[in-house]
Structure formats: C-alpha cells, structure tokens
Amino acid sequence: MKLLLHVCCAPDLTISYKRLIEQNINPTLYFYNPNIHPIDEYKKRLNEVIKLKKIWYLENIEAEYKQKEFFNAINKNLNNNRCYECIKLRLKKSAEIAKKNNFENFSTTLFASPRKNHDMIKSIGEKIAKDFELNFMYFNFRANDGVKEAAKLCRNMNIYRQTYCGCSYSIFEAKKLEKISKEEKYNNLVENIGEKNANMYFKNFKKDVLKIPQDIPYSVIKDNINILKNFKPRIILIKKEIAQEFNIVKSGRIKLKDWKGKFIVW
Incomplete structure (x- = not known):
C-alpha cells in the first residue's frame, strides 16, 4: 500500500514506522512543519528525520520551511484553538502533496505524540481527505506502550528528543x-x-x-x-x-x- 506519512518529528516517526512496517506498509515521508520555532530547532528536527530516512532507506518528499504560513493560519481563525489550526494546516498541505503525487492514502505521526488528541486529529484529517477525495488512515501508534517503545528506540538510535511541541507559544x-x-x-x-x-x-x-x-x-x-x-x-x-x-x-x-x-x- 502507498501511504504518504506526514512526519511531525523523528521520535514519533520511530514507533510510527515500526508499526506501519508490521502491517506491510512502507510509507513515503513528508516533513511539513512551519510551526517549528526557531529555524535552528527546525533544522535540528529535520536532520533527525533525515537520519532515520537513511537508516531505513525511505522515500521522502521535501517541504519548504515557511513559518508565515503557520502564523497566517492561526491569525485568520482566531475562533478556533491554535493547535487545531496548526494540525489542520499541516494535514491540508499533506493532502495536497498526496494528491499531486498520486497517493490515495495519507496519515500522520501525530498519532504517536503522547499528548495529542486522536479524535481531533482524526476529525480534521477525515474532513480534509473528503475535500481531496483521499483516504485518511487512522493508526493508534501509542497503543501497546508505543510511547515507551518510541523513547527506547530514540535512546538506542541516538535520536534527539525535543522538549516542547514546536511553536514559539x-x-x-x-x-x-x-x-x-x-x-x-x-x-x-x-x-x-x-x-x-x-x-x-x-x-x-x-x-x-x-x-x-x-x-x-x-x-x-x-x-x-x-x-x-x-x-x-x-x-x-x-x-x-x-x-x-x-x-x-x-x-x-x-x-x-x-x-x-x-x-x-x-
């Protein structure tokens, strides 16, 4: 199965990739995160994803770093919460790239993040998928001690683990x-x-x-x-x-x- 996987960070990619491979799904990566601040932090997180990409011989579609896209998204929709708009922005861009590159399915490593709301992500993804005539796939990467296993994988592979979500807020x-x-x-x-x-x-x-x-x-x-x-x-x-x-x-x-x-x- 072809799957475009939006990647939020390397730590979440570790367990996401492991669980996908167990289901015979070999994803193509898309690291689109204009929310990350400052740019040095963005580069650090991107380099960790590239490290995993080389280890696992994964395909990757490059994304530009345009932080204005993040601020424009949250400033235009002040009635919604910041995190909702941030996730919506990243998943919509992922859907655009999936459509452009002939992927029928897309998903996100956000489902591996320990504090993210799965219902919210799933709801956003499914609405976007409908607009683009795609399939947004839900995976509970946190299940069966996924967070602990991701931490262990990071230690074993010397992967940088960030101490905050990403944005300046x-x-x-x-x-x-x-x-x-x-x-x-x-x-x-x-x-x-x-x-x-x-x-x-x-x-x-x-x-x-x-x-x-x-x-x-x-x-x-x-x-x-x-x-x-x-x-x-x-x-x-x-x-x-x-x-x-x-x-x-x-x-x-x-x-x-x-x-x-x-x-x-x-």
Missing part, C-alpha cells in the same frame, strides 16, 4: 511547566530531607550524571532512595557498597517503588 508553555515542576520537586525535597539539605543539594537538579555519594551523600537517601527522582537525573552513578544497601546488584534501568531510574554501579 509552546516554548513559553514548556518553560512555565518546567518552572512549576522544578518548584514541586524542590518542595518535595524540603518535605523529605529539610530545607537546609534541599538548598545544599538541589543544585544537582537535572544533572546528566548524578554521583552517589559525591553529589548526594548516602545519609540523604538512606531512608528513602526515591528522593533521587526529585533531582530528575539522566543517569545515577552509585558506588557498589551503597547500591547493595538498596538491593541494587548491577547496572541498568531499575524500578524502585513508583520510580524507575538508570543506575550505573561502580
């Missing part, structure tokens, strides 16, 4: 949410280890490699290792003798109560 929203999250983590630490210790060690928030006991001493976590989740580290480097206190015997992703972290035991 979402940058502001992401920063606002990050500030709220940081305050929440700090308050949790104050509640668990006291304000003095929280102030002393919270400088390690979101540190790539959090070292135990160099950065956080054993005395801070001895009663509750889950305290570490408030620092949001990528990797925890933990001394063997300390790891044994928590029944951690080898390196790997380890679940402790309601939290899972990547530990390297040394």
Whole structure:
C-alpha cells in the first residue's frame, strides 16, 4: 500500500514506522512543519528525520520551511484553538502533496505524540481527505506502550528528543511547566530531607550524571532512595557498597517503588 506519512518529528516517526512496517506498509515521508520555532530547532528536527530516512532507506518528499504560513493560519481563525489550526494546516498541505503525487492514502505521526488528541486529529484529517477525495488512515501508534517503545528506540538510535511541541507559544508553555515542576520537586525535597539539605543539594537538579555519594551523600537517601527522582537525573552513578544497601546488584534501568531510574554501579 502507498501511504504518504506526514512526519511531525523523528521520535514519533520511530514507533510510527515500526508499526506501519508490521502491517506491510512502507510509507513515503513528508516533513511539513512551519510551526517549528526557531529555524535552528527546525533544522535540528529535520536532520533527525533525515537520519532515520537513511537508516531505513525511505522515500521522502521535501517541504519548504515557511513559518508565515503557520502564523497566517492561526491569525485568520482566531475562533478556533491554535493547535487545531496548526494540525489542520499541516494535514491540508499533506493532502495536497498526496494528491499531486498520486497517493490515495495519507496519515500522520501525530498519532504517536503522547499528548495529542486522536479524535481531533482524526476529525480534521477525515474532513480534509473528503475535500481531496483521499483516504485518511487512522493508526493508534501509542497503543501497546508505543510511547515507551518510541523513547527506547530514540535512546538506542541516538535520536534527539525535543522538549516542547514546536511553536514559539509552546516554548513559553514548556518553560512555565518546567518552572512549576522544578518548584514541586524542590518542595518535595524540603518535605523529605529539610530545607537546609534541599538548598545544599538541589543544585544537582537535572544533572546528566548524578554521583552517589559525591553529589548526594548516602545519609540523604538512606531512608528513602526515591528522593533521587526529585533531582530528575539522566543517569545515577552509585558506588557498589551503597547500591547493595538498596538491593541494587548491577547496572541498568531499575524500578524502585513508583520510580524507575538508570543506575550505573561502580
């Protein structure tokens, strides 16, 4: 089956492609996202898609980056929400390209995004498809732990994972949410280890490699290792003798109560 697949980003493409191949569908990619801001971020995301395209030997139809098209779309339709108009713009352009290149079917990797509304995307896609006499295909790429599997694929393939949706508005929203999250983590630490210790060690928030006991001493976590989740580290480097206190015997992703972290035991 020929399918034009609108690609919003490489992380969502990973699981989308995997699920399509399982159904014997080999898509042609179309990365059309004038919403992405700034242009350096756009280039970074595009390059990650190109990376996957080369790995999987996929066909690709190039799209121009015209950010004015995004702002024109949302400014002309102020009665609708911004995200609705953004998705409508991208799917309509995808339908135009599908029609032009003799595709009968089109879809989008937006169905893999963890926070997107499937009903809204499906409704928009089907209305557009009717106008262009095409078939808009719905796939629940998030099903069966699709989001977790996409994250794993990104780690294994060294794919950049963005921290905000794409537009300038979402940058502001992401920063606002990050500030709220940081305050929440700090308050949790104050509640668990006291304000003095929280102030002393919270400088390690979101540190790539959090070292135990160099950065956080054993005395801070001895009663509750889950305290570490408030620092949001990528990797925890933990001394063997300390790891044994928590029944951690080898390196790997380890679940402790309601939290899972990547530990390297040394």
